[in-house]
Structure formats: C-alpha cells, structure tokens
Amino acid sequence: MNRHDSVEERTFAPLPPARGRGFAQTWWGRAWLAALEDGALDGEQIRTGRRLARAGAVGAVSVRPGRITAVVQDPDHTRHRADVLLDRLSGDQWDRLVDLAVERAGHVAALLDREMPHHLVEDAESAGIDLLPGPGDLEARCDCGAWDHCGHTAAVCYQVAGLLDQDPFVLLLLRGRAEQHLLDDLQARGSAARSAAEPVRTDGVDAAQAYAAGDGLPPLPAVPELPPEPGVPLATDADVPPPAGVEPAALEILAARTAAAAHLMLAEALREGAQRRPPTVTPTLGQDAVRLAAGVLDETGAVDPGGEAVAGRLAAGSGRGRAELAAAVRAWRHGGVAALSVLEEEWAVEGAALARARAALESAWEEDERPVLRARGNRWTVVGTGCQLRLGRDGRWWPYRREGGRWMPAGDAAHDPAAALSVVRPDGEEALSRVRTPHGAG
Known part of the structure; x- marks a missing residue:
C-alpha cells in the first residue's frame, strides 16, 4: 500500500475497485462498518456508498486526528469533498490507555503486528475509553449538502475499513495520537513501570528477605512456569473391567479436554496484568456434546478407531446421527453456539x-x-x-x-x-445477472 506519512497526518493512495469481496475482514474493521451502518438514518445512502467504494470512486484518503478527508467521484464524474469526523481522546484518556497497554506485553506486540487486541479494547471500555466508534459516532460532512451520511461519506468509511484491516494505527491516529508518538509513550511508560517494580525498602522488611533469614526455613519456591503443553491424563487400560455404564475411552477424552482447559486457564492466570473474567454462558446438553465431539472428530468428520464408540455416544446423546454430528462440529468450529443455531434452525424472514x-x-x-x-x-x-x-x-x-x-x-x-x-464462490466464477428472491420457493 502506497502512503506518505507525516507526524500528524497520513495519506493513503486510492484502493482499486473491490468487486466481489468484503471491505473488512478483521473484527475491528467490521466493528467500524457496524458503527456506520447501525448509526446512519438513510439505508439507501449507505448502499450508494458501498457501490461507490466498490467501483473505486474514492480518491486518496487523508487521516489526521479527528478527521478523515477524501474526494469521491459520482458516476457522472462530479467530484465531492467528503469528511468523516470522530472525537479525539483527551490527554487523560490517552494516559490511561497507555497504562493499560503496558500492563500486558501482548498488547504492544499485537499492535506492532498490525492487529487490534480484543482485550485492550475491552479493558479500555471498562476504563471509560471508547477506541472503536459506536453507532452515531462517525459524523459526516460533505459539500453535496447532505445533513447526515450521504453516499460520499459512506464510501469513505467503507474505504477506511480496508485501511484499518491492514493497520489499526490508522484508528489510533484518528483518535488523536500518531504511531511514533504512541510508541514513544509506550516505551517510556514501560521503562518507568519496570523501575517502579524494583523492590524499595520503606519502614518494613521485604517478605522474601524475612523468610530467607528465618532459621531452618527452606527458601521460597519460584513461581511455576507454564508447561509447554497440557498434561497427558493417565491411561485407563487396567486389567480390572470398568463398572457398568462407564466408557474408559470417554473418560480419557474428558480428562484430555479438562487438561487442555486447565492449561488455558493457567496461561491466562500467569499472564501479566491478568484479571478475572466473568464466566461464559453454560451450553445446553446438546451443545456441549458438539463441543466435546470437536475434540474427537477431525475436519473431515473422521475419528480414530479408539474414539468410535465415544463419537457414537455423543451423537446419540445429542439426538444426531454421525453425519449430523460431523456437520455440527464443523459449524461449532466456525462460530460456536451462534453457528450451530444457523445450521439447525430454519426460520421465516419477514x-x-x-x-x-x-x-x-x-x-x-x-x-x-x-x-x-x-x-x-x-x-x-x-x-x-x-x-x-x-x-x-x-x-x-x-x-x-x-x-x-x-x-x-x-x-x-x-x-x-x-x-x-466469496468464501465458497470462486473469484473467477461467472457472475449471473440478477437476484431472484421468491420467498417460499423451493
């Protein structure tokens, strides 16, 4: 992507037409578009903007604190200057955001990899800082005279979604802080945090020193390191036959899944700055059977010989055949409970x-x-x-x-x-001419 960077402004060259594919692939790019689409008062203008952006009608995009500017060309070659405004963060909000970012090394690493960390956005929201815009936050200004989002400002927003996909620092600049400025703040704050973490003796005595000075006491153990992978549960192939109703292979699978979940929880607990997260919604019995089956079936729906009985038991317990269970597992891997509902539920759209x-x-x-x-x-x-x-x-x-x-x-x-x-339809497939949506047709 060609661009020219300055301290407080970045200019991006026009993107080529985006026919046949989505504007945003990342979760933060989609959130940007949701703020536009959910907050606009005129859906027809949004659709017009989408068509203009797909046709490559948006010129070079200039991004600076609080404002995006571009020239958009109509099909009749009329050109309009379109601006999209977003509130900048205050100095106090930036200070709090930088503090949150340095608490977890993964936040800074993700940003440098041009990714927007979910946890950083969530932690910022908890601290009263909105990084991503919400419905109504993207304010429109266009010389066409529209008082709300018009096709020109909507087209700019769709174009910016693609820029955000490639570099979330674009959003941070729009919120008021250029990339190098922010990185300098992160480095300075990180150095200060490390200095503050050094033990400082005041009126008391460090607990570790007091413990080490005790007569006959062993030294404090070091904080355990995270194992490279989950532990392997003990095998159940004993000479003693299992009790009635107990399936040894099922127990091994449950133990392995539990070990994997425990390893993930320990990794979260040992992560710097970790906080307790609210529990997730408990799945139904049928949903949990699919979740467990995802650890038994591979991508093709096949299962190791030792897990055949377990897969059959999970299928029967969830009221599905083996083929239905394989389809449910695939849906689960794409989107959990929501994807499973789409697979199994057909409803009238009215x-x-x-x-x-x-x-x-x-x-x-x-x-x-x-x-x-x-x-x-x-x-x-x-x-x-x-x-x-x-x-x-x-x-x-x-x-x-x-x-x-x-x-x-x-x-x-x-x-x-x-x-x-576009995921299932090859790019080279010949496009057909129109949409027919006769509801109720087979």
Whole structure:
C-alpha cells in the first residue's frame, strides 16, 4: 500500500475497485462498518456508498486526528469533498490507555503486528475509553449538502475499513495520537513501570528477605512456569473391567479436554496484568456434546478407531446421527453456539428483517456481478451452484457449501453477504445477472 506519512497526518493512495469481496475482514474493521451502518438514518445512502467504494470512486484518503478527508467521484464524474469526523481522546484518556497497554506485553506486540487486541479494547471500555466508534459516532460532512451520511461519506468509511484491516494505527491516529508518538509513550511508560517494580525498602522488611533469614526455613519456591503443553491424563487400560455404564475411552477424552482447559486457564492466570473474567454462558446438553465431539472428530468428520464408540455416544446423546454430528462440529468450529443455531434452525424472514436482507443482497454486488439467488426461509441458494448463504438472527450471513448431498458450513459469518459468499464462490466464477428472491420457493 502506497502512503506518505507525516507526524500528524497520513495519506493513503486510492484502493482499486473491490468487486466481489468484503471491505473488512478483521473484527475491528467490521466493528467500524457496524458503527456506520447501525448509526446512519438513510439505508439507501449507505448502499450508494458501498457501490461507490466498490467501483473505486474514492480518491486518496487523508487521516489526521479527528478527521478523515477524501474526494469521491459520482458516476457522472462530479467530484465531492467528503469528511468523516470522530472525537479525539483527551490527554487523560490517552494516559490511561497507555497504562493499560503496558500492563500486558501482548498488547504492544499485537499492535506492532498490525492487529487490534480484543482485550485492550475491552479493558479500555471498562476504563471509560471508547477506541472503536459506536453507532452515531462517525459524523459526516460533505459539500453535496447532505445533513447526515450521504453516499460520499459512506464510501469513505467503507474505504477506511480496508485501511484499518491492514493497520489499526490508522484508528489510533484518528483518535488523536500518531504511531511514533504512541510508541514513544509506550516505551517510556514501560521503562518507568519496570523501575517502579524494583523492590524499595520503606519502614518494613521485604517478605522474601524475612523468610530467607528465618532459621531452618527452606527458601521460597519460584513461581511455576507454564508447561509447554497440557498434561497427558493417565491411561485407563487396567486389567480390572470398568463398572457398568462407564466408557474408559470417554473418560480419557474428558480428562484430555479438562487438561487442555486447565492449561488455558493457567496461561491466562500467569499472564501479566491478568484479571478475572466473568464466566461464559453454560451450553445446553446438546451443545456441549458438539463441543466435546470437536475434540474427537477431525475436519473431515473422521475419528480414530479408539474414539468410535465415544463419537457414537455423543451423537446419540445429542439426538444426531454421525453425519449430523460431523456437520455440527464443523459449524461449532466456525462460530460456536451462534453457528450451530444457523445450521439447525430454519426460520421465516419477514417484515423489517426481510427488507434489510433484501437491501443487503441488492447492494452487495454490482448489477452485472449479482448472482441469481433462490430463497427459502433464511436460506438463499445460488442457482446452478452448490453455494448458499444463511442469515442468522443477528443479521450476519453464513456461507454454506453442498457436500455429498448435504449443506455444510464453509466459513465464518460476515455482515456483508458478498464477503460471506466469496468464501465458497470462486473469484473467477461467472457472475449471473440478477437476484431472484421468491420467498417460499423451493
């Protein structure tokens, strides 16, 4: 990506047309687009902006604290200056954010790898600092005269989503701090924290020194290191037959999964600055059976001979056949409970949800690239192919592929149906001319 950097401004060259693929692939890029799409008052302007961005109508993008600027060209070649404004963080907020970042070495490492750490954003929110914008936070200014987001400012936002994917420092600059300035602050704060961590004797005596001075007492043990991998549970192949109803292979699998979970919890506890996280929602019996089966079945649905009985037991206990269990495991790996619900639930898309779905499908592709879709419930099948889109109740689209006569999950969810379908639909596949969505059709 060509760009010219200055201390407080970065200018990015225009991106090529983005036909047939999504604008954002990272979770923070999608969150940026959600702030635009959920906060705009006119959905038609958002769809216009998406078409302009896909057509490559956005010129060079200038990013500086609190403002994004670009020139956008309409199909009739009229050019408009479009600005998108976002509140800058205060000096106190930056101080707190830097403190949070230096508490975990992984935060700084992730930023340097051009990734936005989930935990940093969550910790910042807990401290009252919003890094990512929310609905209504992206303020629009355009010389076309629109008082809310128009197609021009929306197109700029879609273009910026791609820039954020590649470099989250773009967002931090927009919030008010250039990359080098922030890195200097992180380095200085980290050095100060290490100096402060050195033991300083005041009125008392260091506990470790007092313990070491005690007569006959052994030295304090060192903090244990995290094992490189989870422990291996003891084998259950004893000469004594198991009690009725006890499956030794199942116990071995449960013990191995427990060891893996314990290893993950210990890694979190030993991480610098770790905090106690609220417990997750307890899955149902059927969902938990799929979770356990994910540790037994491989990507193809096959299982080692020793785990055959366990897989059959999990399938029966969850009310599924082996093929259904393999499909459920694949869905689980793509999105947990949400993906499992999309696999197993077919529901009627009606009213406002149907209007939003049709608008998303209409604006996802240019007219000459749009595939022909046949709809049934929340499932849109690409006519003449083994590709399908499924709409979740949260508005996200899930890609599916026909395999062996069965629809199988094929990727993660996306807010943009074109991005979801691109996972299963080859880029070179000929685009069909229009969308047909006759609800209730087979």
